[in-house]
Structures are given as structure tokens and as C-alpha cells.
Amino acid sequence: MKRKKPGQDCVPLQVVRNLTNQVPDIWERVEKIRDEKKTNWAEWCYFPMKEGVTMAYGLCGQDQIMSSYYGQQICALAPWRVSKELFIMDPQLEEELCKQENLSVPAECLMRLPYQCFYIQFQSETLKHFGYDGVFVHLNDELSRGHELRLLFTGNGGVTTGFPISLTAKTVTESFQKLISLSYENINRVESKEVAQFLSDRVRKVVEASTEDLLQKTLQLVLYLCAENAELVPEPSGTGREETPARPLKDVVTRKDRYSDVRKWDVGVRIGTAIRKYRSDVKTENSASSIEEVEPKERTGHASPRPHMRRGHWHHFWTGARKDTERKLVLRWIPPTFIGKDVDTPVVLHYEK
Secondary structure, eight states: OOOOOTTTTOHHHHHHHHHHHHSTTHHHHHHHHHHHHGGGSOTTOSSOHHHHHHHHHHHTTTOHHHHHHHHHHHHHHHHHHHHOEEEEEOHHHHHHHHHOOOOOSBGGGGGOOSSSEEEEEOOSHHHHTTTOSEEEEEEEEETTTEEEEEEEEEOGGGOEEEEEEESSSSBHHHHHHHHHHHHHHHHHHOOOHHHHHHHHHHHHHHHSHHHHHHHHHHHHHHHHHHSTTOOEEEOTTSSSOTTOOOOOGGGTTTOOOOGGGOEEEEESHHHHHHHHHHHHHHHHHOSOSSOEEEOTTOOOSSOOSSOEEEOOEEEEEEESOTTOTTOEEEEEEEOOEEEOSSOEEESOSOOOO
16 A cells, blocks of 8 residues: 655645645745735735735636635635644534534634634534535735635635635624625626626525534634633644744745644643543433533523533633723633532633643
8 A cells, every 4th residue: 555645634735735736936926926015915914815816817817716716725825834833623622612602702803813824624523524624714904895804614635615704893793794795795796697606606605504604613713713711732743843933934935835844733632631521421420311501691590400511602801991002802712611410610720821
């Protein structure tokens, strides 16, 4: 049996190599535009969609559909190549985050990404059944529509599907609804019937429950990585990158995109272990085949005699005076709480910094 080369199964790296093979000088083109125009957009945006789509439009023979497809890839992969951050969540933590339904937190929380672009590799069965390996996450400075969070999902063979989440709304929930309304507005501006039909089909898929469910669950994962108390640990000895600083940006054009450049992070291992242990202990001590789960504040009466778990939820607050330029929005994840017969026990008692 032929042995696979290191990184052959690393999907985000495959997407980068696929694009580089098609356009060998693509990253040189990106950096040239950045050198000329990067003062035209916010510092936290590495390469805006407008520039990416314009570049792809020329490369794709002025095909609007394909220029949108490759423009999304260019804008996500260009910043990801800088340090190649890959987050691997504990499957149990990922499942718990997917069960949360409340996204009523300020959309500004999503402006606090840990890196300009990173990749989340899906681990839970809940997300894997959508057919994607994971998602690239980055920010886009769109002058006509304001700030956006961009999600670029990757499937088999490196095929990608992108969605914009507007951050001009007050809450993440409102941001998602704005995605739908903006999509319909864009369709009305398109002159080509073929392109309009393509976009209309895409919007219909977003409105469908399955795609909406995927986006909402993915946003829960992104919010966790934005939280002040997120549990992130560099994976030991996996790629040798845990103690190696990212190379200077001047190499970004010539770097070879090796698997050894990818830095993997283990996310929520301690929390996931604690939840699994609780579930196992309760199942052993009780004849019930399942553990009841409730949303925070759902119970208002007396405590249930049957052990159950109150789902995790988000908590946010501001630090500093209202007029203070250093005022900061802080997001924290409140982990699930085990509700027993006599005591309420949080999954994690405290975090170590």
C-alpha cells in the first residue's frame, strides 16, 4: 500500500495547493495589490472581497459565477497562509456548542477573532453530517455593506462554499437575518438571468433549514474561539510549530505551504472530558437511558429530583467608561452545569491563565 505524504489529508492545505497549482503567481499578485492599496481598507482585513473578486474576474475570463467562487477562496487563503492556524475542538465540546440556540450577543463579539484567518476542522457527528470537513473564518471590510464575517466551508476535493455574515446588526441573530435580505437585494441588481438564477438558488438553500442550521451551529464555534475564557492549547509535537513564531510576512509569497507550517490547536479538551465523565457517571448510577438537558433559566420551579444538565450559554459585558477609547467588550462562555439531587456543579470550576 502506498503511504500518504504528510498533510495529504489536511483539507485546508489541499485547497491552498489546488489554487496555487491553477495560478502559480496568485500570492504574488495578492501581495502586490496589498502593497499598493492596503491603506484603503481596515488593518484587521487582510484582503477584501472586492479585490479578490476583481482579481478572479480577470483570471476566470469575466465569468461572474466563477469569479465569486475563486474570489472567496483568494480572500480566505491569503491570510490563512500567513500562520496556518487549525483549530481541532473536542467532539463533546463541539456537540454541546451545537446544542445552544441563543445567538443574542453583540455582533461586535465576532470582530475579536484570535487570528486574521483560521480553520476549524469539524469533529462532531452533528457537523460532519452536513458534508463539510471544516470552515475558514476571517473578516472582510466591505465599504458598501460594512464589516462582515466570512465563512468558507470546505468539502471533499477542496470544493468550497462561502457565506457572508454582516456585523453591522446589533446581534448575531440579526446578522444572520440580514444575510438573507442582502442576498435578495444583490439578486435584483444582477442583469444576467443565468447569474440571477444561480444566486436565487443559493439564497433558497440558505433559507432551507439545513443550511441555516449549519450556519448557526458554526457561529457558536466561532463565538467560543472569540471568548475570553476559551480553552486553547497548541497541539504537542504534532507539527513542531508550537514554539515556532510565524515567519515574517515578506516570505508569504515564496513559502512552500508545507504541512509542517500548520499549527494545530486542541480546543476544550478538559471541558469535553468533564462532560463525558459526568454523562458516564449519571448513566451508571441511574437506570435512565438519557440525560435531560435544559436551556439556562428554563426551570422556574423546584429542582428536579432527576439529575440533568443545564446547557452552556454566553455572557458578555463591557469594561471601562462609556467614553473611554479603551473600552472593551468581553465575551465569556458559561459552561454546562450539572444539576443533581442536592447540588449544582459546573463542568469547570475555574480556568488557569
